[in-house]
Amino acid sequence: EPEVTQTPSHQVTQMGQEVILRCVPISNHLYFYWYRQILGQKVEFLVSFYNNEISEKSEIFDDQFSVERPDGSNFTLKIRSTKLEDSAMYFCASSEGRYAKARGYTFGSGTRLTVV
Amino acid sequence: GIQVEQSPPDLILQEGANSTLRCNFSDSVNNLQWFHQNPWGQLINLFYIPSGTKQNGRLSATTVATERYSLLYISSSQTTDSGVYFCALSLYNQGGKLIFGQGTELSVKP
Numbered sequence: 001e002p003e004v005t006q007t008p009s010h011q012v013t014q015m016g017q018e019v020i021l022r023c024v025p026i027s028n029h030l031y032f033y034w035y036r037q038i039l040g041q042k043v044e045f046l047v048s049f050y051n052n053e054i055s056e057k058s059e060i061f062d063d064q065f066s067v068e069r070p071d072g073s074n075f076t077l078k079i080r081s082t083k084l085e086d087s088a089m090y091f092c093a094s095s096e097g098r099y100a101k102a103r104g105y106t107f108g109s110g111t112r113l114t115v116v
Numbered sequence: 117g118i119q120v121e122q123s124p125p126d127l128i129l130q131e132g133a134n135s136t137l138r139c140n141f142s143d144s145v146n147n148l149q150w151f152h153q154n155p156w157g158q159l160i161n162l163f164y165i166p167s168g169t170k171q172n173g174r175l176s177a178t179t180v181a182t183e184r185y186s187l188l189y190i191s192s193s194q195t196t197d198s199g200v201y202f203c204a205l206s207l208y209n210q211g212g213k214l215i216f217g218q219g220t221e222l223s224v225k226p
Contacts, residue, residue: 031212043159043202043216056213089157095212104149104164105214110157 002014002026006092007106013082013115014097019112021077032075032103033093034052036060043091082115089113118143121125122203122217129193129224137188137220149214150188154199162188162201186206193224197224 005024013019026033034046047057049067063081075094080085092108122196129135134195150162161183163170165186170177174193190197191220200221204214 033213035214037157042218043204043214045213045215048213061222091159093214097212104147104161106161107151107159110159112157 002093002106004108005080006090006111008111009109010030010112011114013113016081016113019079019082019113021079021090021092023075023077023108024073025075025092026106027073029096029106031055031065031095031097032067032069033095034077035091035093035107037089037110038085038093039088042107046077052078079113082092084115086087087115088114090094118205118207120203120205120215122201122215122220123191124220125218127220127222129222130224131193131195131224134189134191135194135222137190137201137203137222138139139186139188139205139217141184141186141203143184145181145205146208147212147214148186148206150186151202151204152176152199153199153202153219159202160188166205182188188201190195190222193222195226198222198224 007022019021026099032049048055048060089110091110093105095105121140123138148166164179165177167181174191176189188210200219202219203217
């Protein structure tokens with residue numbers, strides 16, 4: 001079964017540093033998403049991306065966050081200047097269509113980001 | 117905004133027991149999924165079920181969209197079923213983003 005691949009699986013970074021989280025969505029999917037889960041809490045939506053632009057973003061997704069699809073396969077989340085409260089598990093997801101009919105959304109295994 | 121409520125918040129079972137997890141929601145949905153988050157943090161998609169009933173082995177799910185609830189049934193539970201079960205849904209009028217419930221933390225004891 002096709003998978004969404006995320007790298008790295010774990011990342012530790014110093015506060016104030018920039019990090020880039022990488023994702024390879026399923027090849028025929030058109031919609032891409034980033035979600036975040038702070039330890040012990042529920043999963044929260046960050047941003048959705050379609051046709052090379054952001055289609056929706058949450059209040060969490062402020063100016064320090066950006067997303068990019070630099071080539072035909074990768075989808076990245078950049079955090080410009082990390083804060084302690086950015087420590088979380090970050091999930092990438094993709095879907096065939098906006099409302100993900102038939103199969104729903106497929107999530108990657110996540111990147112656990114720790115800011116020290 | 118939409119309310120997504122899962123119950124119970126915690127559940128402890130003896131191996132072999134059956135359980136029912138519930139997800140109530142407050143608005144019409146166009147997508148509903150159940151996920152299992154394993155102890156390593158991975159989100160495993162169990163069911164895409166905006167309506168109707170589906171079964172996959174020992175797991176089955178039912179969504180009654182008109183009454184705004186979904187149920188996840190786990191039969192003959194195993195220790196590997198332990199983890200957090202999330203219900204997540206998206207609304208017709210709010211694009212495709214998924215809104216997650218708080219989850220049910222299941223612990224299956226040998």
